[in-house]
Amino acid sequence: MKNIPSNATIVLVHAAWADASSWSAVIGPLLKAGVKVIAAQIPMTSLSDDVAALKVALERAGAGPILLVSHSYSGAVITALESDDRVRGLAYVAAMPPAEGETVGDLFFREPPHEKAPHLEPDSHGLLWMSEEGMKNAVAHRATAEQNSIATAAQRPIAMKCLGEAIRTPSWRTKPSWYLLAEEDRMFSPKTQHFVAERMGAEVRSHNVDHAPQISAPATVVEFLLEAADALLTVDLLAANHQIDNKEHDMTTYQHATIQGHKIFYREAGSTTNPTIVLLHGFPSSSHMFRELIPLLASHFHVVAPDYLGFGYSDAPAATDFQYTFDNITAQIEELLFTTLGLKKFSIYVQDYGAPVGFRIASRHPEAIEGIVVQNGNAYVEGISAAFEPLQPFWATRNEETEKAPRSLLTKQTTIFQYTHGAKNVAAVSPDSYTFDQALLDRPGNDAIQLELLHNYPSNVALYDAWHEYFRKHQPRTLIVWGQNDPFFIVPGAQAFLRDLPKAELHLIDGGHFLLEEHNELVAGKIIGFLGRGQKTDAGK
Structure with missing residues (x-):
């Protein structure tokens, strides 16, 4: 990571049934590597609300280059973000990046669910919650029992509205992207992950990890993000400075x-x-x-x-x-x-x-x-x-x-x-x-x-x-x-x-x-x- 600019920021956006603390095991190593990190909180009340919340979080990042990172549902959030010249690249961790006119639901249900994936029903408020059984069997089945219990207790629900709002102009059309493909994912089909990564023309890194590797395999995620940041933020620094010999x-x-x-x-x-x-x-x-x-x-x-x-x-x-x-x-x-x-x-x-x-x-x-x-x-x-x-x-x-x-x-x-x-x-x-x-x-x-x-x-x-x-x-x-x-x-x-x-x-x-x-x-x-x-x-x- 020797080439990552000192004014660069990695902005992490959490998934459904999580909050910013879900990145805790990743944030520490990134900070030790000398990278500024912001973990954005999104309300998950609608896709538009989440994009607005992300914009507020980005105000804290300063004028330097940004690598925007998503997990699962938040792939749609960073995809829906309007152009921000500071954002030099997008990183998707087992995430859902819809195309024009697509919704999160379209991608989530593109392939039949895994046999151990939980059946989800909204509560009386239109919110979806994840059971502890679903967390340990499908979301993070390679995590420890304690990690899953904490994740279940700390989760934030996601509103049904988030799944049905279509993307207008996907940011990955104009920004380079990297994709961490979770080969053992039981929540979001690895076949669909292959499809979206190829469609974006993303730089892909495949690993035998579950749907939540930032919890169960944080070292893998840290390595992926530092490599992406080194590739995406370094070339932009060279271009921006125009160091003409x-x-x-x-x-x-x-x-x-x-x-x-x-x-x-x-x-x-x-x-x-x-x-x-x-x-x-x-x-x-x-x-x-x-x-x-x-x-x-x-x-x-x-x-x-x-x-x-x-x-x-x-x-x-x-x-x-x-x-x-x-x-x-x-x-x-x-x-x-x-x-x-x-x-x-x-x-x-x-x-x-x-x-x-x-x-x-x-x-x-x-x-x-x-x-x-x-x-x-x-x-x-x-x-x-x-x-x-x-x-x-x-x-x-x-x-x-x-x-x-x-x-x-x-x-x-x-x-x-x-x-x-x-x-x-x-x-x-x-x-x-x-x-x-x-x-x-x-x-x-x-x-x-x-x-x-x-x-x-x-x-x-x-x-x-x-x-x-x-x-x-x-x-x-x-x-x-x-x-x-x-x-x-x-x-x-x-x-x-x-x-x-x-x-x-x-x-x-x-x-x-x-x-x-x-x-x-x-x-x-x-x-x-x-x-x-x-x-x-x-x-x-």
Whole structure:
């Protein structure tokens, strides 16, 4: 636990038929290990009441990173908690984490009860109590008789209402999770535990313990929590502090490569002994959009950020001399990555146009992709907003009249709109961004280049099904950081990824289409934390 930050807190939430004292045998060793601990008390009068009580307990935790820990029923409580940026990870001890629209009852009764599980009936107040017989035969059958007697005497009942309240947005969709699977559980089926842990994409530790290992096998729980805290809180500390080494190889360099007779510009930073991440820009920008992200990633990754042909500092042959299609600009980036740079494995960051480029590469070379970061990069029809409606006539029949709509996308007014609309704080958006982009859009002949690509955009939609098949078959590790106020690619498009990538991590962030202009450090932290978990340390080449 040498890497757990000194300001970190482990917050323990108790189960039904228990109170905070049920964690007593775990709290002591955690405190001796130097970790701050809070054991939250919840009333178990309703799921909403319990979430409210947890929020109050979290007020005591301070500003440092938090590992939120649940047991049994309280898995639903931490799952229902609204986003709290201090919570870096979730730990479930034989716990119940429902999905959207599910209840605790749905999970509890998903499998037939164990033969020794007690039959429970509410009392006249609608409360469920656990008998001493049920405690010793099913809840904690590996605990001592004295431990079970104390647990029975100290228990708090749970209201029936707690079992029937559905989850809206599960926190495990956006937070990394660990799961301690109790193989000898007689209260909550180990088969269902396997199911929920796999559904969450959790890091799983299976042990031959009963339903209440914090009582019967506390050392196992302590070891599990320290390991989870070391993994989840350490990487976040590294990301949050952004400890950028001042080594020469972390500096951004500016390169050109000749690809198929044309110069392709790319920014490069970080040691080639680190895992590689390729940053793929959107319209109307270039690798310039990553100018502040690259230094934050460079001490952790080998970073490559190319400009497509016709964008940024890459060559821009006339539209009459080069066929500007997404297939063709992708082919050039493929040659840069695989042939010129000799990359074998890498992650990709895709935004806007970067998505059709990146997903073409990923679906053609699935063995090369170590991870995907999606930032307002669309792959689902649900993500296409009404802002695209004026382009339909242009896509159907291209002529001078129908070109008026796409030409409006090339104006200074629209470029500024793309950067500022939906921004949480417009004053945080540097004018360098849209001024630089507009200067390149206004180059003679560039309008023809952009019109060619805009006219070719439906070729991307035609590939959606193929990309979905790639997602389903290969299940690439995927982090989604989405500006939720984007007027072009809307939130349902972000959520749609979870259909084919159920283990993806989704973060909806209060920002617009060019999220990095405001949330550069936040996104960098998410990338470092996500790709750093289980990331191989061998070189990308």
